[in-house]
């Protein structure tokens with residue numbers, strides 16, 4: 001009889017614990033211990049399975065506490081029954097030997113809605129061994145080395161505070177995602193590590209990259225085909241190859257790119273600044289509404305570049321024009337120093353000259369022995385306003401339009 005008064009209180013407490021607050025799954029309760037060499041893989045997969053299936057909370061959370069853990073390749077897939085968060089405060093280490101990894105993703109989150117990845121932990125790809133085996137610079141056939149973190153078809157998501165270190169290939173790949181925000185993320189790999197793009201986006205809509213620091217060996221951010229409404233704000237980039245749209249036009253069936261906004265960012269010591277690159281001899285495609293503004297450059301090569309003859313290592317037929325139509329592009333308030341004399345190069349396709357290009361308030365200094373910064377324009381007639389250092393398209397006084 002005495003139990004009767006206790007029971008409703010217990011039910012009320014349980015109700016409170018599992019709905020008003022989120023339910024927490026600590027991986028160390030699933031057999032992982034942060035002892036240095038503890039392999040967390042099975043524990044993480046088990047915790048994910050249970051959390052993802054949970055129907056008794058409006059939000060579930062998996063925690064990886066401080067400590068160092070070994071993590072093999074894992075796919076953490078949905079759909080899940082509730083909003084789900086993974087909070088990583090520990091350091092996760094991938095197998096150093098790429099031969100121990102069978103796929104091209106180390107940690108993959110897929111088909112998840114209302115997802116959060118948080119915590120001040122590190123995803124350490126231990127890429128050093130793999131980089132020496134990377135032959136992408138010599139051949140079209142690259143080994144499919146694992147990408148540190150893959151987000152496939154993840155929607156309404158926030159990724160914050162985590163660090164991606166020394167990935168074997170790209171650090172973060174965002175594919176088929178919608179309403180996806182990355183903020184206060186840190187990405188670090190040496191400037192000479194091959195193919196370590198910081199964040200690659202493809203076939204995604206509504207991706208925001210905010211307040212993020214990227215030091216790596218390839219593009220800090222690369223925006224591939226099918227990207228729409230991509231907002232980049234407060235990014236620091238360098239070392240690396242800069243922030244780029246593309247490369248586009250390498251493969252058949254690519255989707256259009258539109259609505260790219262790169263703002264309020266600082267690029268330091270990189271091979272390129274802000275660029276749009278398309279392969280020659282490409283299938284037809286479009287890239288439009290791309291805006292770059294308030295960018296600070298420090299010792300950056302090719303600071304402003306549209307390259308429609310992008311052909312690294314001569315793996316293409318360079319004489320055949322690109323069929324990607326580039327239109328509605330602006331470069332505004334871009335200032336700082338260049339490490340190459342040609343500070344602004346707009347090299348557009350002779351088949352489809354770039355349309356509606358606007359250049360405004362450019363002040364880029366070059367301090368080399370050859371003389372001050374210059375600009376080169378081919379198959380483009382930009383609308384120019386404000387400060388012009390160098391003089392924009394000075395070599396092309398109205399005569400370079402191919403059609």
Ligand SMILES: *[C@@H]1O[C@H](CO)[C@@H](O)[C@H](O)[C@H]1NC(C)=O
Pocket residue numbers: 018023050051053054055056
């Ligand atoms: C529901 O919540 C209880 C208490 O927190 C927990 O033990 C149980 O595993 C949860 N059920 C599922 C399916 O997660």
Ligand SMILES: *[C@@H]1O[C@H](CO)[C@@H](O)[C@H](O)[C@H]1NC(C)=O
Pocket residue numbers: 114115155156157158179
């Ligand atoms: C985008 O995702 C965030 C995080 O889940 C969410 O708070 C926000 O409501 C979503 N926005 C839209 C328009 O659905």
Ligand SMILES: *[C@@H]1O[C@H](CO)[C@@H](O)[C@H](O)[C@H]1NC(C)=O
Pocket residue numbers: 211233234235264
């Ligand atoms: C510019 O970026 C910095 C971070 O680098 C951020 O703190 C600031 O709010 C941003 N300013 C605007 C106007 O977005």
Ligand SMILES: *[C@@H]1O[C@H](CO)[C@@H](O)[C@H](O)[C@H]1NC(C)=O
Pocket residue numbers: 259289290328356
């Ligand atoms: C250029 O792009 C901006 C941003 O998407 C858009 O608002 C504007 O309408 C576009 N202008 C033209 C002429 O298409």
Ligand SMILES: *[C@@H]1O[C@H](CO)[C@@H](O)[C@H](O)[C@H]1NC(C)=O
Pocket residue numbers: 376377378395396397399400
């Ligand atoms: C400007 O320079 C570029 C690159 O050298 C060249 O392709 C283009 O034809 C030049 N334009 C004119 C009008 O000379």
